[in-house]
Amino acid sequence: MSASSNKPSQRxxxxxxxxxxxxxxxxxxxxxxxxxxxxARKKEAARDARRSRNQRYGLLVIALVVAIIGVxxxxxxxxxxxxxxxxxxxxxxxxTPIPQATLTKVASVPLSTLKSxxxxxxxxxxxxxxxxxxxxxxxxxxxxIGAEYCPYCGAQRWPLYIALSKFGTFSPQPGRxxxxxxxxxxxxxxxYGTNYSSPYLSFVPVEVYTNHxxxxxxxxxxxxTAAQARLWQSVNQGGFPFIDFGGKQVLGAAQYxxxxxSNLSFDAVASQxxxxxxxxxxxxxxxxxxxxxxICGSMSHGQPAAVCSS
Amino acid sequence: xxxxxxxxxxIAGTIVCVLGLxxxxxxxxxxxTSSSSLACSDNGAINCLKVTTSSYSSVAxxxxxxxxxxxxxxxxxxxxxxxxxxxxxxxxxxxxxxxTAGVGTVVYLLYAELFAIDAICLWCTSVHVLTxxxxxxxxxxxxxxxxxxxAVS
Numbered sequence: 001m002s003a004s005s006n007k008p009s010q011r012x013x014x015x016x017x018x019x020x021x022x023x024x025x026x027x028x029x030x031x032x033x034x035x036x037x038x039x040a041r042k043k044e045a046a047r048d049a050r051r052s053r054n055q056r057y058g059l060l061v062i063a064l065v066v067a068i069i070g071v072x073x074x075x076x077x078x079x080x081x082x083x084x085x086x087x088x089x090x091x092x093x094x095x096t097p098i099p100q101a102t103l104t105k106v107a108s109v110p111l112s113t114l115k116s117x118x119x120x121x122x123x124x125x126x127x128x129x130x131x132x133x134x135x136x137x138x139x140x141x142x143x144x145i146g147a148e149y150c151p152y153c154g155a156q157r158w159p160l161y162i163a164l165s166k167f168g169t170f171s172p173q174p175g176r177x178x179x180x181x182x183x184x185x186x187x188x189x190x191x192y193g194t195n196y197s198s199p200y201l202s203f204v205p206v207e208v209y210t211n212h213x214x215x216x217x218x219x220x221x222x223x224x225t226a227a228q229a230r231l232w233q234s235v236n237q238g239g240f241p242f243i244d245f246g247g248k249q250v251l252g253a254a255q256y257x258x259x260x261x262s263n264l265s266f267d268a269v270a271s272q273x274x275x276x277x278x279x280x281x282x283x284x285x286x287x288x289x290x291x292x293x294x295i296c297g298s299m300s301h302g303q304p305a306a307v308c309s310s
Numbered sequence: 311x312x313x314x315x316x317x318x319x320x321i322a323g324t325i326v327c328v329l330g331l332x333x334x335x336x337x338x339x340x341x342x343t344s345s346s347s348l349a350c351s352d353n354g355a356i357n358c359l360k361v362t363t364s365s366y367s368s369v370a371x372x373x374x375x376x377x378x379x380x381x382x383x384x385x386x387x388x389x390x391x392x393x394x395x396x397x398x399x400x401x402x403x404x405x406x407x408x409x410t411a412g413v414g415t416v417v418y419l420l421y422a423e424l425f426a427i428d429a430i431c432l433w434c435t436s437v438h439v440l441t442x443x444x445x446x447x448x449x450x451x452x453x454x455x456x457x458x459x460x461a462v463s
Contacts, residue, residue, distance in 0.1 A: 055453060055454045057453055058449045058450045062446045062449055062450065065413055065442065065445060066442070068417055072421055072424055073420075193428070223367050223368055226342050226373070
């Protein structure tokens with residue numbers, strides 16, 4: 001457009017009508033330029049507006065994500081989120097709290113009582129293995145793999161709790177559960193949600209399933225690490241319970257029969273711990289004594305002396 | 311070649327991805343060796359071991375730590391400054407989709423930690439923070455600046 005409008009202006013330079021025409025053409029060219037500039041400014045303004053609108057949308061999306069995260073945290077902190085159906089079915093509370101007096105009674109059965117219990121009901125004991133050392137936190141690791149539904153694990157946790165209490169402390173303490181109602185209904189502890197500290201060993205519990213039925217199985221709770229799963233598979237073919245004492249000894253089954261504990265209350269079993277005149281008391285006490293001996297020999301290097309040399 | 315496209319999204323994204331790769335790599339290493347040696351508190355609400363051994367620590371048999379590693383590897387490829395200068399639409403879309411998938415996973419895992427596992431893993435939380443930052447920079451930069459133009463020969 002501007003190229004064609006220049007032609008008459010060059011041809012008509014100096015003549016009267018031609019000069020007028022040239023002036024008109026110049027005027028029209030300037031107007032076109034101004035129009036183009038206006039259009040460009042409009043375009044730029046529209047682009048800026050679009051950019052700033054998009055920017056607002058972007059910030060809104062980011063704020064939304066941060067708000068969702070904030071709401072989750074606030075709901076948790078406010079303590080109103082623990083009751084969601086998913087949480088309770090997939091990960092049940094770590095058992096019902098056990099009165100401190102009961103825990104103290106179970107944990108403080110004298111070593112002499114444990115040692116003097118009849119071993120007639122003890123079916124198996126830890127076996128020596130030649131595996132690589134198992135350590136955690138710079139200490140020998142006692143790895144326990146079980147499941148809350150499993151009645152054998154239910155029976156095994158009693159002596160294990162007693163034995164571990166001689167070498168360290170639980171905080172929080174284990175809660176009270178029972179194995180699956182259709183699978184023994186054995187009253188017991190759960191190690192899920194507990195923490196154990198000891199100067200002699202590290203206790204690493206993995207409760208793989210809850211006692212909540214799901215389809216043909218149970219709701220998963222904790223997943224062993226790949227290394228734990230390999231060890232568990234190779235030594236115990238994935239069977240419950242599995243206990244590895246620092247890679248030195250392993251226990252691949254419950255030490256005594258769970259049958260006698262079936263359908264009893266937690267307190268009924270707890271009251272027999274330390275009482276070697278009952279079959280339940282003797283089984284638990286003798287099993288605990290065997291575990292203590294194993295820990296002293298394989299993990300704690302005979303420490304503490306008050307426990308290991310008695 | 312193109313109208314000036316800021317360099318900060320590429321630089322920031324790359325730095326965040328490298329940090330994320332480091333943490334996700336550590337968690338993956340720990341998963342395949344022994345999570346019990348994780349350098350993390352194991353008391354009360356902060357308990358890495360409880361989180362990394364929970365049923366939420368793997369999806370369809372794939373450890374979440376490995377998924378995190380894959381996330382940051384792919385994201386790094388999309389976040390390097392050269393990729394931010396690419397004019398193709400699919401690059402921007404892929405980056406936004408990947409960042410959104412990442413932040414969605416973070417929300418799910420945070421929910422699992424707070425309400426199902428009832429414990430927080432600090433290493434996991436640092437990955438979550440990095441993923442949210444990555445999402446923020448990606449969304450902001452993608453929507454604030456027009457894509458670089460195709461070079462005209």
